[in-house]
Amino acid sequence: MGSCAAHAAASRGARALLLERFDLLHHLGSSHGESRIIRDAYAKARCLPMVRLARRLWSDAEAESGYRVLTPAPxxxxxxxxxxxxxxxxxxxxxxxxxxxxxxxxxxxxxxxxxxxxxEHGGGVLNANKAMAMFQALAVKMGTVVRDNSEVVSIEKGPEGGVVVKTSGGEEFRRAKCVVTVGAWASKLLKSVAGVELPIxxxxxxxxxxxxxxxxxxxxxxxxxxxxxxxxxxxxxxxxxxxxxxxxxxxxxxxxxxxxxxxxxxxxxxxxxxxxxxxxxxxxxxxxxxxxxxxxxxxxxxxxxxxxTPDSDFVIDFLGGEFGEDVVVGVGFSGHGFKMAPAVGRFLAEMAIDGKSNTAAEAGVELGHYRISRFDGNPMGNAAKDY
CATH class of the missing domain: 3.30.9.10 (D-Amino Acid Oxidase, subunit A, domain 2)
Known part of the structure; x- marks a missing residue:
């Protein structure tokens, strides 16, 4: 999700920095390996617009890169x-x-x-490692800076606005907005940053x-x-x-x-x-x-x-609280999110840049369902708006 968000942001002309906790294409998270299924056989109808948008965006990225990462299959x-x-x-x-x-x-x-x-239509096999490398390479080609072995340990409000991201190596990065896509490490990081306890x-x-x-x-x-x-x-x-x-x-x-x-x-x-x-x-x-x-x-x-997550759905939302719309969160992808990555990455980038995702609205994706506030006991509010 982070690689796709960086690519989407760079496509808009934004200066993007992609920080990876481990080596690039590591095997310690959820996005490695040779294959993932893409399909539109979903019981939840709300998933269909997102996966169909993602299918088109996978094709667009393949055309942009000049090589294939998706093999069609029934x-x-x-x-x-x-x-x-x-x-x-x-x-x-x-x-x-x-x-x-x-x-x-x-x-x-x-x-x-x-x-x-x-x-027979819309399904196939995604090469996960190759897809990750593709989006990272496309983002770098458009000016994104990628840093691996850079564990984020804190996110703070900047003294003059924006956010300050600090890594375990003592580095500080200042940006106007921040997108958090840290997978299995989300609960720990967001609790330490903002007191948000996500049930992931x-x-x-x-x-x-x-x-x-x-x-x-x-x-x-x-x-x-x-x-x-x-x-x-x-x-x-x-x-x-x-x-x-x-x-x-x-x-x-x-x-x-x-x-x-x-x-x-x-x-x-x-x-x-x-x-x-x-x-x-x-x-x-x-x-x-x-x-x-x-x-x-x-x-x-x-x-x-x-x-x-308890409902097996994603979290795609502003962090809220003191961070308002400066920090966007994309986590909890529950074993079926990889196929959605190009769509989710675009939503996250648009939310960070524009405060809303026009792409989601045009595709018929209801992002309001994926808010943090749907979980009981969330100590922080978030932006109460349709985006």
Whole structure:
């Protein structure tokens, strides 16, 4: 979100500074790795305008950079037919029910009576690392200064207006406005800066890659039309067609145990990892036994942090209080925000520069839903306005 906000601000001619706590393209947060799903199969209708705007902005950024980070793919949604959220997601995406026995060589089997539907448009796979590098490079090309290994430890009101940002290295940066997109570290930073206690719970999640059985390697690729997929059943698995690592397919499971981001210094292995891999392995043995090898476990394990709000929605708001509209907050992206990054980055940049986001209004995105004040016990007010 920060890289996209810097790019959006620089596109407006603003002088932007992007501060990164760790090395660029590090593996300690929520935006690393080779792949993320983009889809419009959302049960919450309010998500649709944002993801569709983001899809257009991904295309614009690819055209601007001259290379691709998004591989189109259909999206398969499945789960119990009486799951109301699944039914809404299928309807909102305009997905069509399909017979999986007739699709992709019968690669996926699910329980009888489940709903299975495919959305052919608007979906795909995003290369996360490449996308991060793309937006940072585009921002730098337009004059943005990027500093890595610069942990922000405080944000203060400037003596003559604006804000002063201080880092653990003793540096001070003065700017008119500040956008905070610090992911799993948001609760700690915002509490120390302004006394705001955001109920954002970082979770340790695991993404795993499994070996495709011999002779099936090509049939499960994005090139062959194999879809991204997600289940609302038990376990809540999701998958991405074989793309970034030939011969392997990414199939994992939502959720994970709470974690402390301040204690993270590498890619931790937790007690919850074995539980996730065992749940996914059992699903593979039942649903894809002829195509994916589950015996022996996954070939690759990658750790990630997912920052959950109580309602699984984002926080996109002015910090308020003494900071008024000088500090804008974009946090709590809850495991499904990466696909939205170009749209969110533009909203944040426009809010910082203009005090509102015309792009959000024109796209039909209701940013009022994402305010800090929706959480009970927020000790600070924020700008009571529609933006």
């Amino acid at each position: 999206h398969l949604s499945f789960g119990p037919r009486d799951d109301a959220s699944l039914v809404r997601a299928v309807e909102n995406a305009g997905a069509e029910e399909v017979d999986l026995a007739q699709m992709w060589g019968g690669a996926i089997r699910i329980p009888d009576g489940w709903l299975t539907a495919v959305s 719970q970082p979770l340790h999640t695991l993404t795993v890659y499994w070996r495709i059985k011999p002779g099936r390697e090509q049939s499960l690729t994005a090139k062959a039309g194999f879809p991204t997929f997600s289940s609302t059943g038990e376990p809540p698995v999701y998958g991405i067609p074989s793309l970034e690592i030939p011969g392997l397919i990414k199939i994992s499971c939502d959720g994970g145990p709470p974690c402390d981001p301040t204690a993270v210094t590498g890619s931790p292995v937790t007690a919850g990892d074995s539980e996730i891999t065992e749940r996914v392995a059992r699903w593979i043995e039942e649903a894809m036994p002829g195509h994916v090898e589950a015996a022996g476990g996954p070939v690759i394990r990658q750790s990630c942090m997912c920052c959950m």
